[in-house]
Amino acid sequence: xxxxxxxxxxxxxxxxxxxxxxxxxxxxxxxxxxxxxxxxxxxxxxxxxxxxxxxxxxxxxxxxxxxxxxxxxxxxxxxxxxxxxxxxxxxxxxxxxxxxxxxxxxxxxxxxxxxxxxxxxxxxxxxxxxxxxxxxxxxxxxxxxxxxxxxxxxxxxxxxxxxxxxxxxxxxxxxxxxxxxxxxxxxxxxxxxxxxxxxxxxxxxxxxxxxxxxxxxxxxxxxxxxxxxxxxxxxxxxxxxxxxxxxxxxxxxxxxxxxxxxxxxxxxxxxxxxxxxxxxxxxxxxxxxxxxxxxxxxxxxxxxxxxxxxxxxxxxxxxxxxxxxxxxxxxxxxxxxxxxxxxxxxxxxxxxxxxxxxxxxxxxxxxxxxxxxxxxxxxxxxxxxxxxxxxxxxxxxxxxxxxxxxxxxxxxxxxxxxxxxxxxxxxxxxxxxxxxxxxxxxxxxxxxxxxxxxxxxxxxxxxxxxxxxxxxxxxxxxxxxxxxxxxxxxxxxxxxxxxxxxxxxxxxxxxxxxxxxxxxxxxxxxxxxxxxxxxxxxxxxxxxxx
Amino acid sequence: xxxxxxxxxxxxxxxxxxxxxxxxxxxxxxxxxxxxxxxxxxxxxxxxxxxxxxxxxxxxxxxxxxxxxxxxxxxxxxxxxxxxxxxxxxxxxxxxxxxxxxxxxxxxxxxxxxxxxxx
Numbered sequence: 001x002x003x004x005x006x007x008x009x010x011x012x013x014x015x016x017x018x019x020x021x022x023x024x025x026x027x028x029x030x031x032x033x034x035x036x037x038x039x040x041x042x043x044x045x046x047x048x049x050x051x052x053x054x055x056x057x058x059x060x061x062x063x064x065x066x067x068x069x070x071x072x073x074x075x076x077x078x079x080x081x082x083x084x085x086x087x088x089x090x091x092x093x094x095x096x097x098x099x100x101x102x103x104x105x106x107x108x109x110x111x112x113x114x115x116x117x118x119x120x121x122x123x124x125x126x127x128x129x130x131x132x133x134x135x136x137x138x139x140x141x142x143x144x145x146x147x148x149x150x151x152x153x154x155x156x157x158x159x160x161x162x163x164x165x166x167x168x169x170x171x172x173x174x175x176x177x178x179x180x181x182x183x184x185x186x187x188x189x190x191x192x193x194x195x196x197x198x199x200x201x202x203x204x205x206x207x208x209x210x211x212x213x214x215x216x217x218x219x220x221x222x223x224x225x226x227x228x229x230x231x232x233x234x235x236x237x238x239x240x241x242x243x244x245x246x247x248x249x250x251x252x253x254x255x256x257x258x259x260x261x262x263x264x265x266x267x268x269x270x271x272x273x274x275x276x277x278x279x280x281x282x283x284x285x286x287x288x289x290x291x292x293x294x295x296x297x298x299x300x301x302x303x304x305x306x307x308x309x310x311x312x313x314x315x316x317x318x319x320x321x322x323x324x325x326x327x328x329x330x331x332x333x334x335x336x337x338x339x340x341x342x343x344x345x346x347x348x349x350x351x352x353x354x355x356x357x358x359x360x361x362x363x364x365x366x367x368x369x370x371x372x373x374x375x376x377x378x379x380x381x382x383x384x385x386x387x388x389x390x391x392x393x394x395x396x397x398x399x400x401x402x403x404x405x406x407x408x409x410x411x412x413x414x415x416x417x418x419x420x421x422x423x424x425x426x427x428x429x430x431x432x433x434x435x436x437x438x439x440x441x442x443x444x445x446x447x448x449x450x451x452x453x454x455x456x457x458x459x460x461x462x463x464x465x466x467x468x469x470x471x472x473x474x475x476x477x478x479x480x481x482x483x484x485x486x487x488x489x490x491x492x493x494x495x496x497x498x499x500x501x502x503x504x505x506x507x508x509x510x511x512x513x514x515x516x517x518x519x520x521x522x523x524x525x526x527x528x529x530x531x532x533x534x535x536x537x538x539x540x541x542x543x544x545x546x
Numbered sequence: 547x548x549x550x551x552x553x554x555x556x557x558x559x560x561x562x563x564x565x566x567x568x569x570x571x572x573x574x575x576x577x578x579x580x581x582x583x584x585x586x587x588x589x590x591x592x593x594x595x596x597x598x599x600x601x602x603x604x605x606x607x608x609x610x611x612x613x614x615x616x617x618x619x620x621x622x623x624x625x626x627x628x629x630x631x632x633x634x635x636x637x638x639x640x641x642x643x644x645x646x647x648x649x650x651x652x653x654x655x656x657x658x659x660x661x662x663x664x665x
Contacts, residue, residue: 079566188628195632198625238624245622277593278623309592 025057030069033061037072041079055085062092067103070096074107078114086115090122097129102138109133109144113151120155127152127162134169139193142173146199153206164207164214171221174200178228194235201225201242208250215250222247226259237267237275241282248286261286261293268300273309280304280315287322298323302335310344317347324358333359333372340379348383352376356388366399370406378413381420386487389422393429404437406430411438411466415474419483425491428478432495435471436502468506471499476513490524493517497532511536549601549616554582556610585612595623606630 024036040054054076061073074096077089093115096108112126126148133145149166152159177192177200188194204222208215226243230236240263247260264286267279280301287294301323304316317339320332333355340351355376363369373392377384396406410427417423431438478484479492493514500510514536517529550569553562560578569577581598585605596603598616604626605614613630617623 188632194628195625198622202622234624235628238622238628241624242622273592274594274624274627277595311593311596 022053022057025054030066033069034072037076041076055088058085058089059092062089062096067101070104071107074104074111078107078111083119086119086122090115090125094125094129097126098132102136102141105133105136106140106144109141109148113144113148116148116151116155123152123156123159127159130163131166134166139196143196143199146196146203150199150203150206153203160207164211167204167207167214167217170200170204171217174221174225178225188235191230191235191239194239197225197239198242201239201246205246205249208246210251212251215252218246218250219252219256222252223256223259226263231266234272234274237270237272237278241267241278244282248282248289257290258293261290261297265297265300268297268304273307273312276304276307277309277312277315280312280319284315284319284322287319291323294319295323295328298328298332302332305335305339313339313343314347317351321354321358324362326362326364329358329362329364330368337372337375337379340376345383348380349385352380352384353388356391360395366402367405370396370399370402374406374409374413377420377423377426378417381423384422386422389425392426396426396430397433403430403434407434407438411471411474414478421485421488424478424484424488428475428488428491428495431471431475432491432498435468435495435499438466438471468499468503469509471503472496472506472509472513475499479513479517486522486524489522490528493525493528493532497528500536547618547621549618551616552578552581552612552614554578554585554612554614556586556612558582558586561611581614581616582612585614594627604630608634 018039021036021039024032025040027033027036058073058077061069064070064073074093077085077093090112093108093111096104097112099105099108116123116126130145130149130152133141133148136142136145149163153163174197177197180192191197204218208218222243226240226247229239229243231240244260244263247256252260261283264279264283267275268283270276270279283294283297283301298320301316301319304312305320307313307316317336320336324332336351336355340348343351356373359369359372359376363372373395377392396403399406407430410430413423414427414431475492475496479489484492496510496513500507500514503510511533514529514532517525518533520526520529548566550563550565550567552560552564554560558579560582563574563578565574581603584596584598585603594604594606596605601616601618602621602623603614603616604623605612606627607613613633615626615630617626
C-alpha cells in the first residue's frame with residue numbers, strides 16, 4: 001500500500017487501490033489503520049462515492065479509546081471532508097472539541113477549521129466552543145483555536161463583530177509571549193513561539209480592519225512588539241513583517257505608521273535578499289497610503305535597481321515609478337535610463353511605457369521632456385508599442401520652439417540605426433515635417449529661467465547641417481531596407497512627398513522616387529505613389545501656396 | 547493558507563508531496579515540473595520567494611533536498627521560511643541526522659509530524 005501511495009505521489013493513476021484503503025481502515029491494528037487513512041487522504045476525493053463508506057468507520061474511530069486513532073480519524077476528515085460527511089460528523093467533532101485531552105482538542109480544532117472552510121453554514125456549531133479554546137494555556141491548542149477563529153472570520157465577515165469581544169484576550173496573550181522569559185518548549189532562536197505570535201497578529205489585523213475602537217486597543221501592543229522584537233535572525237524579521245502588515249491594514253495612528261515605514265526602511269538595508277524583497281513588496285502597497293514616508297528611502301530603492309536578483313529589480317522598478325514626482329524625476333529617470341541598458345526584454349517595454357507617462361506628467365521643462373523621450377526611443381525603440389508612436393508624434397508637434405532641435409537629434413539617430421521601427425517612424429515623420437529646418441541648420445533654444453545651467457551640464461550639442469541629397473539618401477535607404485515594416489515604408493513615402501514642398505533643389509529626384517513605387521506589390525504604397533504622382537503632374541502650380 | 551508542500555531532490559525527482567486542496571493528478575505533475583525547474587535554476591544569491599500563476603512559492607535548499615511550499619497571497623513569506631526550518635529540525639530530531647533517503651518510504655510519520663505542528 002505504501003508503494004502504491006508513492007506511485008500516486010509521482011503522478012501515476014492509482015485509483016484501483018481505493019477498496020484496499022477501506023479494508024485497511026476497518027482493521028483493528030493501528031499501523032493498518034494509519035496506512036488506510038493515509039491512503040484515503042491521498043486517493044479519495046469528493047467525486048468518488050466510496051468516501052461515504054468511510055463515514056461510518058470514522059464515526060466509530062472517533063469514539064475510540066486510543067487518542068491516536070481519534071487523531072487519525074479527525075485528520076482524515078479534515079483532508080477530505082465533503083458536504084455530506086461534514087454534516088454527519090460535525091456533531092462528533094464538536095464534542096471532541098470540548099474534551100480534556102489537548103492532543104484531541106488540537107486535531108478537532110483543525111478539523112473544524114477545514115469543515116468551516118468547506119461548508120460555511122456549519123460555523124454556528126463551533127462558535128460557542130471557541131471562547132473556551134482561546135483561554136487555554138496550552139500553546140498548541142491556542143494556535144489551533146486561533147486558526148479556527150481566523151478561518152471563521154475569513155469565511156463569514158459578520159462573525160468579525162462577534163470576535164472583536166475577544167480582543168483583550170488576544171492582547172494579553174501577545175503580551176505574555178513577549179514578556180515571558182525563556183521557555184524551552186516554545187522557543188525558536190530566542191523568540192518564544194513565533195508561530196503563535198504571527199497568527200495572533202494576523203487575527204488582530206482582520207479584526208481591526210475598518211474598525212476604530214479595536215484599532216485603538218491594539219496600538220500599544222503593536223508598538224511594543226515592534227520595538228521589543230530582536231531582529232537579528234529571520235524569526236524576528238518575520239514577526240516584524242507581520243506587525244508592519246497589521247499596522248498598515250488597520251486604522252492606526254500616524255506615529256505607528258511612521259514606525260512601520262522605518263522598520264521597512266531598515267529591512268531595505270538588510271543584507272538578506274529575502275528581507276529586502278519583502279520590504280519592497282510591502283512598500284509598493286503602502287506607497288498609495290503614505291507617500292512621503294516612502295520618499296525618504298528613495299535612494300535605497302534606486303540602489304536596489306542594481307541588484308543581481310530579478311525579482312528585486314522588478315519590484316524596485318515599480319516602486320521607483322510610483323515615487324516619481326516633479327522634484328525627483330531627474331534623479332530617478334537617470335537611474336532608470338541607466339538600468340534600461342542592462343534590462344531584460346520583458347522589462348524594456350514596461351520601462352518605456354512608464355517612462356513616457358512619468359515624463360509627460362512631471363517633466364520640469366519641454367526640452368528635458370523631449371530629451372528623455374528621445375533617449376528612451378533610441379534605447380528601447382523596438383520594444384515600444386505602436387500607440388506610443390502616435391503619442392510621441394503628437395507631443396513633438398505641440399512643442400513649437402523645439403522643432404529644429406528634435407529633428408536634428410532624430411536625424412542623427414536615424415543615420416545610426418534604421419532597425420528599430422518606432423524610432424524610425426517618429427524620425428521619418430519629423431524629417432518630413434521639418435526637413436527645411438534640418439537643412440538650414442536652425443536650432444532654436446527654449447527661453448526660460450534656469451536653462452543656462454542645464455545647457456552647460458549637457459554640453460553644447462553639435463548642430464548638424466546636411467544637404468537635401470543626404471536626407472533623401474537616408475529616406476531611400478529606409479524605403480529599400482528589408483527591415484522596414486510596411487507601416488514604416490508608408491511613413492517614408494509620405495515624408496518624401498512633404499519634402500517636395502520644403503526642399504527646393506531636389507524636386508526631380510523626389511518625383512523619380514515616388515513614381516518608382518507606382519507598381520509596387522503593396523497596395524497601400526502603390527496607391528499613395530500613384531496619387532502623389534498625379535498631384536505632381538496636375539497641381540504643380542499649387543506648390544508655392546503649399 | 548498552505549496550498550502544497552513538496553520535497554524535491556537535485557535531479558528533480560519528487561520525494562514527498564502533500565496537497566491541501568484538490569488538484570487533478572495531471573495538473574499536479576505539470577505544476578510540479580514547472581516549479582521545480584524554476585527553483586533548481588536559481589542560484590545561491592537569489593531570493594527564496596517566487597510568484598507563480600496566482601500564488602506564491604517559498605523554497606529553501608537543505609543539502610540535496612529542496613523544500614518547496616506553495617502559499618496563497620495573504621501569507622507571511624518569512625514565517626513560512628521558519629516553518630520549513632521547523633520541519634527540517636523535526637525530521638532531524640526524529641531520524642537523527644536525516645538524509646534524503648529517509649524521507650521517501652516513511653512518509654506516514656512525516657504526515658503525522660507535520661500535522662502536529664499545527665498548520
